Amino acid sequence: MIGLISNSPTVGVPMEAIKVALPIGVGLASAAFLAMKAAANSGYTTDKSIPMASVRQGDSTHDNEYYDDQDAFLRRCEEEYGPVFNIHLLNKPLTVVSGPQIREVFMNDDFSAGDAIDEFTGMRAFFDSVRKSNKDVDNRVIHEVVRDTISPNLSLFTPRIVEQLEKNLEKELGTCPKEEGGKFVAKPILVLQEMVANAMANVFVGPEIAKSREVINTFITATADFGRVLGNGERRMSFWRAFTRRANYKVFNPLQIHVRILVEASTPVILERRRLEAEANEKGEKWERPDDILQKLLDNFDKYGFVDLEDVCGHLMILILASVHTTTDTSTNLLYYMATYPEYLDKLYEEQQQVLDAVQAEREKERQELVKKGEPIGEDLDPAHDRDLSAATIKRMVHMDSFVREVFRFRTERLTLIHRARKDIRLSSGITISKGSSVIINMRSAHQSPEQGEDVTEFRPWRFVGKPKAATKAGSDFLPFGMGKHACPGRFLAIQELKTIGVLMISKYSKIEIEDPSKAMKILRSRIGTPNCTGLTFTSRG
Numbered sequence: 001m002i003g004l005i006s007n008s009p010t011v012g013v014p015m016e017a018i019k020v021a022l023p024i025g026v027g028l029a030s031a032a033f034l035a036m037k038a039a040a041n042s043g044y045t046t047d048k049s050i051p052m053a054s055v056r057q058g059d060s061t062h063d064n065e066y067y068d069d070q071d072a073f074l075r076r077c078e079e080e081y082g083p084v085f086n087i088h089l090l091n092k093p094l095t096v097v098s099g100p101q102i103r104e105v106f107m108n109d110d111f112s113a114g115d116a117i118d119e120f121t122g123m124r125a126f127f128d129s130v131r132k133s134n135k136d137v138d139n140r141v142i143h144e145v146v147r148d149t150i151s152p153n154l155s156l157f158t159p160r161i162v163e164q165l166e167k168n169l170e171k172e173l174g175t176c177p178k179e180e181g182g183k184f185v186a187k188p189i190l191v192l193q194e195m196v197a198n199a200m201a202n203v204f205v206g207p208e209i210a211k212s213r214e215v216i217n218t219f220i221t222a223t224a225d226f227g228r229v230l231g232n233g234e235r236r237m238s239f240w241r242a243f244t245r246r247a248n249y250k251v252f253n254p255l256q257i258h259v260r261i262l263v264e265a266s267t268p269v270i271l272e273r274r275r276l277e278a279e280a281n282e283k284g285e286k287w288e289r290p291d292d293i294l295q296k297l298l299d300n301f302d303k304y305g306f307v308d309l310e311d312v313c314g315h316l317m318i319l320i321l322a323s324v325h326t327t328t329d330t331s332t333n334l335l336y337y338m339a340t341y342p343e344y345l346d347k348l349y350e351e352q353q354q355v356l357d358a359v360q361a362e363r364e365k366e367r368q369e370l371v372k373k374g375e376p377i378g379e380d381l382d383p384a385h386d387r388d389l390s391a392a393t394i395k396r397m398v399h400m401d402s403f404v405r406e407v408f409r410f411r412t413e414r415l416t417l418i419h420r421a422r423k424d425i426r427l428s429s430g431i432t433i434s435k436g437s438s439v440i441i442n443m444r445s446a447h448q449s450p451e452q453g454e455d456v457t458e459f460r461p462w463r464f465v466g467k468p469k470a471a472t473k474a475g476s477d478f479l480p481f482g483m484g485k486h487a488c489p490g491r492f493l494a495i496q497e498l499k500t501i502g503v504l505m506i507s508k509y510s511k512i513e514i515e516d517p518s519k520a521m522k523i524l525r526s527r528i529g530t531p532n533c534t535g536l537t538f539t540s541r542g
């Protein structure tokens, strides 16, 4: 590993920046939660029937009580005030919405997560600084790009993703001999970010462009750089400091630098692709289109209304902000779960072996049938690939899927995904959220509802096995990806990567141990983007 990334213990990025930046990807939403700006605070909803939660003695806001114990704070409020109540958190008057009414927020277009984030961060101006088209506030081009070009092609992308994850895991972590006590890694996120950035880059821009170290660095650092623009997680930054920072970044905009890197790296590759396509056309041959997102964007240039390559790369940049850090952070966090609950790893390993054995046996049967019929065995049935991690194979690992879903259920920040009301909105309970005020979602009420089964405050990784609750299934009982028409379209890719990383880790390492177990629970429940304060030791399978 070279350059910018590896030389710094914090990956070349201040941890505070990572802290605020990572949630940007979380629906480009909960960043707002951290990057609160002191200015332009809208007030509470004008509906006086909504109770104001009492503030703990000695406190002037709810921050301390909430951060001391999020679940306890919310349980207290729900018991005292019911599902909807006002709080003052992170410099912001907010109305907490819990239980069944959460759905009404997600399903109502007059509640806007985008407006809420923009109110706190001024984020749209930065997006607009790197894209030339699709600037209207409610445009959904990035959503459509993910929905149309990534999710339906996951099976196609999986081999490439697996290859990159495996290759970079080997490069960054490799063998951790038992005889040497395994290998201690102080910052596992450094391993994961190489794995995820390379996998994403290979899908987004294709293997050739992804060879560029500068491009990979852009995939790794862009979100954190953007976090700096939005205020480095300084929750109570003064209006003037926030203003000056924003004004500065209008001049020195790091996103534009990253877009330039993408444009410069992709220009020669695209020119060569054009040349090859023209040549093939001339010869009347079929040109095999590269199957990366960049090519798909170019092929649908008019459909998406792009203006030029810079514009395409600007859109790719927004996609990078939404995808790379979220996936890196959550997969790192997954390892801490594996380290904290080692008793479940044998089952995951056993499942993996059983699924791979079954796939291998099925393929062997297919081969024998072909032989019997005297038909040739195609490349698709090459025995060398019998134990590959295809999308279909990973899908059969239902315990791994349940484990991942439970990680999200257990971890997710208890108050997140702020939405701003675009007009007065009456909820079914009769309360009104007035125009300009903001609601915040009580995830605790959804993720710890009786619907989740038993021991809702405990980590129970097989909770969803045998139930129609895949980790990708968003809904009012599972909100880490939001729900409704704005639900994260990238969750299929994210979950696929997370499960693959889980499978690879378990197949290669028999033990993952946490350096300081007393810090485990804090990490397991950390907000996306919080740096982990203790390392992991990995031991290879014998």
Ligand code: HEM
Residues within 6 Å of the ligand: 025, 026, 027, 028, 029, 106, 113, 140, 142, 143, 146, 150, 319, 322, 323, 324, 326, 327, 330, 479, 480, 481, 482, 483, 485, 486, 487, 488, 489, 490, 491, 493, 494
């Ligand atoms: C573990 C990883 C991820 C998490 C936790 C996450 C979470 C979220 C959340 C909470 C939302 C907001 C939903 C709402 O407003 O209701 C969202 C939106 C979005 N996510 Fe993700 N996401 C992840 C990975 C990805 C990936 C890999 C991609 C792209 C490949 C992606 C692309 C997007 C886009 C484009 C949106 C905006 C959707 C819209 O406004 O219509 N995300 N994500």
